[in-house]
Amino acid sequence: MFGSRQKSREKLAAAVRSALGSPEWLESVTVGDDGRAILVIRADSGDAAGAEARRIEAENAASRLAGIEKVTTVLTAEKAPGTGHSHTHSRTNPDTSGQNGTKPDIQMTPSPTAGLRRVTKGARLSDEAMNQGAPPPATAMRPIPGIARILVVASAKGGVGKSTVAVNLAAAMAKAGMKVGLLDADIYGPSIPTMLGTVNAEPGTSPAKKLIPVEAHGMKTLSIGYLSDPDAPMIWRGPIVMSAITQLLNDAEWGTKEDPLDLLIIDTPPGTGDAQLAIAQKVPVTAAIIVTTPQEVALADVRRGAAMFAKTHVPVIGIAETMSWFEDPAGNRHYLMGEGGGAKMAKALGLPLLAEIPMLQAIREAGDAGTPAALTKGPAADVFLKLARSVAIALDELVTKPAPEIVFEE
Numbered sequence: 001m002f003g004s005r006q007k008s009r010e011k012l013a014a015a016v017r018s019a020l021g022s023p024e025w026l027e028s029v030t031v032g033d034d035g036r037a038i039l040v041i042r043a044d045s046g047d048a049a050g051a052e053a054r055r056i057e058a059e060n061a062a063s064r065l066a067g068i069e070k071v072t073t074v075l076t077a078e079k080a081p082g083t084g085h086s087h088t089h090s091r092t093n094p095d096t097s098g099q100n101g102t103k104p105d106i107q108m109t110p111s112p113t114a115g116l117r118r119v120t121k122g123a124r125l126s127d128e129a130m131n132q133g134a135p136p137p138a139t140a141m142r143p144i145p146g147i148a149r150i151l152v153v154a155s156a157k158g159g160v161g162k163s164t165v166a167v168n169l170a171a172a173m174a175k176a177g178m179k180v181g182l183l184d185a186d187i188y189g190p191s192i193p194t195m196l197g198t199v200n201a202e203p204g205t206s207p208a209k210k211l212i213p214v215e216a217h218g219m220k221t222l223s224i225g226y227l228s229d230p231d232a233p234m235i236w237r238g239p240i241v242m243s244a245i246t247q248l249l250n251d252a253e254w255g256t257k258e259d260p261l262d263l264l265i266i267d268t269p270p271g272t273g274d275a276q277l278a279i280a281q282k283v284p285v286t287a288a289i290i291v292t293t294p295q296e297v298a299l300a301d302v303r304r305g306a307a308m309f310a311k312t313h314v315p316v317i318g319i320a321e322t323m324s325w326f327e328d329p330a331g332n333r334h335y336l337m338g339e340g341g342g343a344k345m346a347k348a349l350g351l352p353l354l355a356e357i358p359m360l361q362a363i364r365e366a367g368d369a370g371t372p373a374a375l376t377k378g379p380a381a382d383v384f385l386k387l388a389r390s391v392a393i394a395l396d397e398l399v400t401k402p403a404p405e406i407v408f409e410e
């Protein structure tokens with residue numbers, strides 16, 4: 001069933017490519033189950049009119065094909081000579097789509113990595129430096145109707161347990177009675193469907209042609225995996241990620257104006273590259289938490305993550321340390337990845353340490369089995385419930401007091 005849908009998506013993508021005459025500037029075509037096509041087009045950044053002509057030509061040709069319901073184009077610019085970096089534009093076909101019925105304009109975004117500076121130990125970024133080239137604060141962005149607050153779960157490195165924290169935090173909040181959504185934006189390996197036991201689930205489409213999130217364990221969930229073909233290699237650059245995430249955020253029935261989600265948790269891809277920066281810049285994120293393991297090498301990365309959020313004015317409400325220790329049957333703790341690193345980093349950055357999550361077989365097993373440990377009974381559930389409480393309090397406090405200021409010094 002899944003295979004035949006995949007085949008028909010591939011066929012449609014090939015049809016789009018050939019309708020356009022397979023030009024070398026067409027970098028990739030992806031078509032979703034519901035007939036949404038994402039076209040990645042290379043264009044000369046110095047020739048806006050030419051780029052626009054390519055976009056119109058591509059959108060028109062694609063949208064004429066039977067089976068294509070909606071077209072989103074992403075313009076990636078060739079390297080501007082001498083600049084050392086490229087520019088990107090992205091746009092959704094105004095005829096068929098648009099956030100909340102509006103028509104987004106072409107956006108020109110400087111290469112997200114161009115302005116990033118490395119934060120070294122003891123360095124302190126001045127406000128002026130922080131604000132150089134920074135976008136307006138995320139809180140000033142237009143909120144998404146149907147979603148009261150958005151929390152980003154980030155990690156500067158892969159494999160530290162970020163998705164496990166995101167899933168269990170969401171599950172603990174849902175268990176506590178909150179209306180929670182979970183968006184899996186981890187492009188390098190969307191693992192949330194496995195952790196929720198929804199690998200074979202597919203989001204439906206409402207009469208208004210919006211995605212209906214998959215319900216699992218009392219949460220509404222969507223995964224970036226649903227928009228991409230797992231077998232077709234795709235270059236996930238910042239703008240492509242943004243197109244997909246924008247669709248998952250705005251073209252989905254998360255909640256209504258009258259009955260919104262209390263919180264949408266986004267599991268972001270690991271790292272602090274352009275994809276992550278694009279999310280922090282373009283999504284109206286309420287706050288972020290950074291997940292880390294205790295070892296020194298991971299902590300250096302936390303600084304980078306904190307610096308990225310500070311630059312984009314997303315308040316970081318705290319650090320969640322995971323794989324903090326292993327407890328043997330006799331009750332002795334073994335700090336396999338170092339001891340107290342998360343607390344040290346939290347102190348250095350002036351952020352709360354929201355949780356120290358031990359290495360527990362139950363956490364790994366529950367993740368593999370598709371039922372989050374937070375929904376079971378025992379120490380694993382307790383630790384995530386505590387984390388959920390701390391996060392809920394920190395989010396509430398954001399309304400009444402300013403976010404903690406991040407200072408990069410030891």
Ligand SMILES: Nc1ncnc2c1ncn2[C@@H]1O[C@H](COP(=O)(O)OP(=O)(O)OP(=O)(O)O)[C@@H](O)[C@H]1O
Binds near residue numbers: 159161363368
């Ligand atoms: N506290 C924990 N105790 C035991 N196992 C854990 C714990 N946290 C995570 N794991 C296990 O470690 C593995 C990696 O976790 P997870 O997928 O959450 O990491 P990630 O940072 O999201 O990875 P990626 O970078 O691939 O997205 C999983 O098998 C998960 O079950």
